[in-house]
Amino acid sequence: MRNTGGDRVQEAVAGCVAVLRTATDRDWEGVKAGGLTWSCRDTAFHIAEDLLAYAGQLAGRAQDRYVPFEIVPEDGVDNAGVLDVIETTGALFKATLHTTSREVRAFHPYPFRNANREGFAAMGIAEVLVHTHDIAEGLGLAYEPSAELCEFVLTTIFPHVRPGPAPWPTLLWATGRGELPGRAPVTQWRWHNNLxxxxxxxxxxxxxxxxxxxxxxxxxxxxxxxxxxxxxxxxxxxxxxxxxxxxxxxxxxxxxxxxxxxxxxxxxxxxxxxxxxxxxxxxxxxxxxxxxxxxxxxxxxxxxxxxxxxxxxxxxxxxxxxxxxxxxxxxxxxxxxxxxxxxxxxxxxxxxxxx
The missing domain is CATH 3.40.630.30 (Gcn5-related N-acetyltransferase (GNAT))
Structure with a gap:
């Protein structure tokens, strides 16, 4: 078990970009992303923000807070350009994961105020998967990531969630985005990095x-x-x-x-x-x-x-x-x-x- 999570991040980002590139000619700004209050465009850029932020936490060895920086898109960038940003930040995150040693932990608030590279990888993948789902739902696109990616997320940062009939609907349910037979809807959730x-x-x-x-x-x-x-x-x-x-x-x-x-x-x-x-x-x-x-x-x-x-x-x-x-x-x-x-x-x- 030597995978640092970088290859999985690349797979998640590739799946996100592949499905969203089929709709770059659509209006992303005027359409809400699934059940979110954000637009599809804002949600897409949020994916890029998360990927770079997690890379920054690990690269900077942040211990007490989030590294105080953000990225801002160029004026007039189109939807295809936003996807370019997602691909680029995903590549930076992957490289950071591959070059971060197993012992390194950096600040993240939930629940013990730190996470290792596998934890950050799982959080980044989760952001990509669920928000791609949100955008795809808003735009009426079909999207389902691999079961292996979903299982990695669930078994790394959702240890308190009982496995369901399949990893993808379980992850959607655990993040308040779907239903599972015999389980109450989730209205509040947090992931759970290891102690x-x-x-x-x-x-x-x-x-x-x-x-x-x-x-x-x-x-x-x-x-x-x-x-x-x-x-x-x-x-x-x-x-x-x-x-x-x-x-x-x-x-x-x-x-x-x-x-x-x-x-x-x-x-x-x-x-x-x-x-x-x-x-x-x-x-x-x-x-x-x-x-x-x-x-x-x-x-x-x-x-x-x-x-x-x-x-x-x-x-x-x-x-x-x-x-x-x-x-x-x-x-x-x-x-x-x-x-x-x-x-x-x-x-x-x-x-x-x-x-």
């Missing part, structure tokens, strides 16, 4: 359903692993995350995190929650490290970081960690992280940490 928690020597990077699917199927999830691949427990946890996503019960921040070393950007293990907190505020945590990442205190550091984050929330009061009775290194990890042994269950020691 990242900084530690001392590590970064805990939340796994998206897209990355989880790749891990579960034997891939690397988009990470460079110290031993070449993750430990088996991480693949199992990714499968459980994927199952929760498919059932529509995934709360992404209570999923799986990959532990990435700051010094070289390489992954040393996985850690995460078995499920979201129950009504009593109880949640169980688990972890594993690849062999090359053991013996350096990474698991303890990550467990302290993730536990501190969880217990700072109103919906978490108690964290459980169940460790095999003969696994002395793991018992030392939970003890150093502040957990206390409170019982036994089927060959496991039960440890807890309370807020």
């Amino acid at each position: 990242v928690l900084p530690a001392d020597r590590l970064t805990l990077e939340g796994v998206t359903p897209a990355a989880a699917a790749d891990l579960h199927e034997g891939g690397d999830g988009g990470f460079e692993w110290v031993d070449g691949e993750p430990f088996e427990g991480t693949r199992v946890a990714a499968g459980l995350l994927l199952k929760a996503y498919e059932e529509g019960v995934l709360r992404p921040e209570f999923g799986v995190f990959v532990l990435v070393r700051r010094e070289d950007g390489r992954a040393v293990g996985g850690m995460g929650f078995h499920a979201a907190p129950d009504e009593a505020g109880e949640v169980e945590i688990g972890y594993d490290l690849v062999e090359g990442g053991r013996g350096s205190g990474y698991a303890t550091e990550a467990l302290r970081t993730l536990s501190t984050w969880a217990l700072a929330r109103d919906d978490v009061r108690r964290i459980l960690a169940k460790v095999e009775q003969d696994n002395l290194p793991s018992q030392r990890v939970v003890t150093r992280a502040g957990f206390t042994k409170v019982g036994e269950d089927d060959g496991l020691f039960i440890h807890e940490l309370r807020g």
Whole structure:
């Protein structure tokens, strides 16, 4: 799983331009784009603005706000010229994605105030797809992007949305533009970039359903692993995350995190929650490290970081960690992280940490 999203951006832009070029001789200014208040022309230029803005966020490594710039079309530019701007900004965005390292995160407000290159790629593609739909609807054109593009968007920035019968109608429904059988209409929506928690020597990077699917199927999830691949427990946890996503019960921040070393950007293990907190505020945590990442205190550091984050929330009061009775290194990890042994269950020691 090494696609940075740039090729997908190019595909989305090409599909947008191909369908809209069939109607450049039409009046775009006097026609509203689907259910929007914007005209088709304003919506088309908005696509270009978004593509360049996202490129700017990543290229400028913006951390606290949007980079304060905008683009303005030349006076008298025609509809074909607007499409030229979309193609150009799409190419700039693609190049930025290809040259941005996996560890880079830049400012975006939803929901954790940052996103990585895959997140920005998915947001840019989403803008292209849904707004091309809006314009096509206003102009009476037929348009449907590939299922693969829609699935990339859904599994990257809509992890809280249960998959529907097909990716395109699901994306339209999730963005308030369509209906799905058995689901209430969406009137307000936001996409959901993955949570990242900084530690001392590590970064805990939340796994998206897209990355989880790749891990579960034997891939690397988009990470460079110290031993070449993750430990088996991480693949199992990714499968459980994927199952929760498919059932529509995934709360992404209570999923799986990959532990990435700051010094070289390489992954040393996985850690995460078995499920979201129950009504009593109880949640169980688990972890594993690849062999090359053991013996350096990474698991303890990550467990302290993730536990501190969880217990700072109103919906978490108690964290459980169940460790095999003969696994002395793991018992030392939970003890150093502040957990206390409170019982036994089927060959496991039960440890807890309370807020």
